Amino acid sequence: MSANKILIVDDEEIIVKLLAMSLRSDGYEIVTANSGEQGLEVFKSESPDIVVTDIKMPGMDGLELLKKIKEIDSEKEVIIVTGHGDIDSTITALQYGASDFINKPVRDEALAIALERAKAKIAIRKKLEEYTENLEIKIAEATEEIRRKSNFQRLLIKSSNDAIVAFDHDWKVVVYNPEAASMFGEAVKDVRNKMTIDDLYTPKIAKIFKSQAKEDKQQSTLPWKENIINTKDGRQIPVRYTSNVLYKKGEFVGTVSFFQDLTEIKRLEKELVQSERLAAVGQTISGLAHYVKNILIGLKGGSYVVDVGIQKNNTDKFKTGWDAIKKNIKRVGDLTQDLLTYSKQREPEFEECMPNDIANEVIELVKDVAESNGVLISKEFDNSIGKVIADPQTIHRSLLNLINNALDACIDDEDISKKHGIKVKTYKDKNNYFCLEVKDNGCGMDEDAQKQLFNPMFSSKGGKGTGLGLLVTGKLIEEHKGVIETETSKGIGSTFRIKLPLEKPNAVDED
């Protein structure tokens, strides 16, 4: 928009006419006045962009007019026409806010320059106004956006399923959402901006948060933790929480914490544990009952066969029955020992012993049974193991259990075309363990069975296993600070490996 309308004020009519004529030919729209008073009237009615006024006029002079115009609109450009040497008036005019001066007699060029300058000023001001206006719109938009965002955030905080509590640098509560209210049992209106951390939390919890703010200057986010919150009304709530310490330019400005109520989850977890325990007890008892029943069958059958042997004076019968009875008495003994081992804590009794010798003893025990079932037991011993400090009972029982299992796996194998064998191997490994390995090529186990191996009363041997064997072995090895490893593949065979810490007797005793 160009500044095009000019008001010319001079008491000399001829000057007004000449100037008007000259400026109109330059393309301006001209309005005129012959006195200060008239000038003011025309200014009010025509609202010109620029005013060119003589300074000396009867009645209201140029200065007066300038002052009045500036009172109406301080941004109007007013060019003052002065006589030579009229310094005082010029200064006054400047003070009143005149935008430019030209000397009398008014030369066209001087006027043109002054007008251009005035126009430029108007243009700049217009632009400035536009900018200002735009700026206001932009600020309004930004404000709206901020308000929207903050509303959104407030809504987020308000509707969050987590309890959110934030403190400022004086530990005053500044954010406290409805979920927090239901967790801590204090209404939002009583807490926000009113309470401090010490009013809201019990001293123990408050201390955790305060020390966190004090301690970590660098890492300001805590990983999720679990704790019990004691509310002021005496409830105990299990929670999962995290907390962020907030810094601004390295200065502590507050903390924000998120709490999740775990009451329901804990209740479900407890129920699950309970029902699993019940199921395990049920399984244990029914497994045991089954095993005991099998023993009973053996004893009853055996005693009947003994009776017949006595009646018929048949020594063979008598012996068969009596063997059955003795065998089942032994099973009762083994079961009792397994149950006792499993049920109580036992400290290993360490002494000097030779693992290879123990392995030989165990193999001797089972060799006959193995051979009668067509299973060959082979050995591969590392003689450098020699004497160690260990519990010989642990080694004996664990190895016996593993070899018996391997034997069962061979006997139970449906693939009768296989030549079944068990290999017992001893060796030292690089992690300072001595290892006893029992490898069979029997029936192996599927993944399901493998997972349940160390569960109480799990038995893949039908009614013939107590379901305690591996469990007891696992326990013995654990008490001995050892590990037990399993590799198995259905139809191919299994390997069980016991690793026990290798502790040598004093160097003197070594061979």
Next chain:
Amino acid sequence: MSKKVLVVDDDPDVRSFVVTVLEENQYIPLVAQDGVEGLEMIEKEQPDLVILDVLMPRGSGIRLYRKLRTDENLKHIPIIMFTGIALRSFLKSQKVLDEFKGGEVPEPDIYLEKPVEPEELAAAVKKKLG
């Protein structure tokens, strides 16, 4: 002529018990210690009755029972189930197999849960063989 009764059981104590009961009652006992051996024995000896355990290695009693009840040449041989497994569990496993393999296998006529008195076992055998 005395009748032949086959005992299929992996537990030697059970075998010696049943064999003794059979001998005492004037039957001829035959023994097998698993399902595979049991079937071989049945085909070879054509026993008049089979006393069958359920849980055994190498061809369980569940499988052998099914074979004996579906094979046209063996169907006529009576069976006494003699086991520590509850009848309910045995029937359930057969029902699962019915659905899986198709067809329906009749329930065993006599199902004895271990342990049993020798008289009870003898009575069951007599009932089947007269």
